[in-house]
Amino acid sequence: DAKTTQPPSMDCAEGRAANLPCNHSTISGNEYVYWYRQIHSQGPQYIIHGLKNNETNEMASLIITEDRKSSTLILPHATLRDTAVYYCIVYTDKLIFGTGTRLQVFP
Amino acid sequence: SAVISQKPSRDICQRGTSLTIQCQVDSQVTMMFWYRQQPGQSLTLIATANQGSEATYESGFVIDKFPISRPNLTFSTLTVSNMSPEDSSIYLCSVADGVLGNQPQHFGDGTRLSIL
Numbered sequence: 001d002a003k004t005t006q007p008p009s010m011d012c013a014e015g016r017a018a019n020l021p022c023n024h025s026t027i028s029g030n031e032y033v034y035w036y037r038q039i040h041s042q043g044p045q046y047i048i049h050g051l052k053n054n055e056t057n058e059m060a061s062l063i064i065t066e067d068r069k070s071s072t073l074i075l076p077h078a079t080l081r082d083t084a085v086y087y088c089i090v091y092t093d094k095l096i097f098g099t100g101t102r103l104q105v106f107p
Numbered sequence: 108s109a110v111i112s113q114k115p116s117r118d119i120c121q122r123g124t125s126l127t128i129q130c131q132v133d134s135q136v137t138m139m140f141w142y143r144q145q146p147g148q149s150l151t152l153i154a155t156a157n158q159g160s161e162a163t164y165e166s167g168f169v170i171d172k173f174p175i176s177r178p179n180l181t182f183s184t185l186t187v188s189n190m191s192p193e194d195s196s197i198y199l200c201s202v203a204d205g206v207l208g209n210q211p212q213h214f215g216d217g218t219r220l221s222i223l
Contacts, residue, residue: 032208043199043214044150046108051209087149095140095201095212097150 004088009102012082018075020101022088025069032091033064035073037084038100044087047073078105109134109202111215119221120190127186128218130200135180140201140212141173150199156183190222 005023012018024033035047048055048062050071055062061074075082087100110133120126130139139156154162154175162175177183187194199217203210 030208034211041216043111043201043216046211046213049209049211091208093208094152094155096152097142099149 004090004098006086006088006098006101008099009104011104011106012075012078014080014105014107015077018073018078018082018103018105020073020075020086020088020103021070022072023070024088024090027068027090028092029068033062033068033071034089034091034095035060035062036087036089036097037082038087039081039084044097047086049091078103080105080107108211108213109136109204111200111202111213113198113200113215113218115218116216117219117221119223122191122222124190125186125188126190126220127184128198128200128220130183130185130202130215132181132202134204136202136204137180138203138212139177139183140203141175141183141185142199142201142214144197144199144217146195153185153198156185187220190220192222194220195222196220 032049034049036044038044050062063072083105085100085102112131114129141153142150144150152165153168154164156162156175156177158177174186197217201212201214203212
C-alpha cells in the first residue's frame with residue numbers, strides 16, 4: 001500500500017483557510033487519494049477524494065499535483081468545529097489509516 | 108450516505124468474558140469492515156466482513172479472538188473473545204457500497220469498550 005506522510009500538527013486561525021499537505025510519492029496510477037477527519041469521540045468522517053483532477057465539495061477542496069505525488073486539502077474558512085485529526089489515505093482495496101495531522105483552529 | 112448504528116455504544120466488561128458488538132446499516136451495502144482504535148492511536152483494520160462466507164482478517168488478528176458474522180447486506184457482528192485489558196479500545200464498523208476505490212467508506216461512532 002502506498003504510504004502517506006503528513007505533518008503531525010498544524011494551527012489555523014478561525015476564518016482563515018486551512019491548507020493540509022500530504023505526500024504520497026509511491027502512489028500508483030489507479031489509486032485514489034482520500035481525506036477523512038476524526039473529531040474527538042466520533043467515528044471518522046469522509047471529506048473528499050480524488051484520482052487525478054482537483055475536486056471540490058461543500059466541505060473542502062482537494063488539490064492533487066500533476067505527478068500525483070502530493071496533495072493538499074483546503075478548508076476555505078476554518079471554524080472551531082473543524083478542529084480534528086485529518087487523515088490522508090491512498091486507497092487500494094482497503095482504507096488504511098496513518099497517524100494524520102492534528103489541526104487546531106483557534107479564535 | 109448510509110446511517111450506521113452500533114450497539115452497545117459503550118460497555119465495561121470483566122476480563123475473560125466476551126462481548127458481541129452489532130452493526131446495523133439503514134441500507135444494503137456491498138462491503139462492511141471492522142476497525143479498532145486503541146487509546147490515543149489511529150484506526151487499525153481488523154477484518155472485512157463478507158456476506159455468506161468467512162471474514163478476511165488482517166495481519167495480527169485471528170478469527171478465534173475476533174469472530175465476525177455477516178448474515179445479510181445490512182448487518183454484521185464482531186465478538187471480542189476472552190477479553191483482557193489490552194482489548195480496551197473503540198471498535199468501529201465501516202461500510203462501503205459499489206466499486207471499491209471510488210466509493211467512500213462511512214463509519215459509525217463506534218463502541219467504547221473498557222476491560223477491568
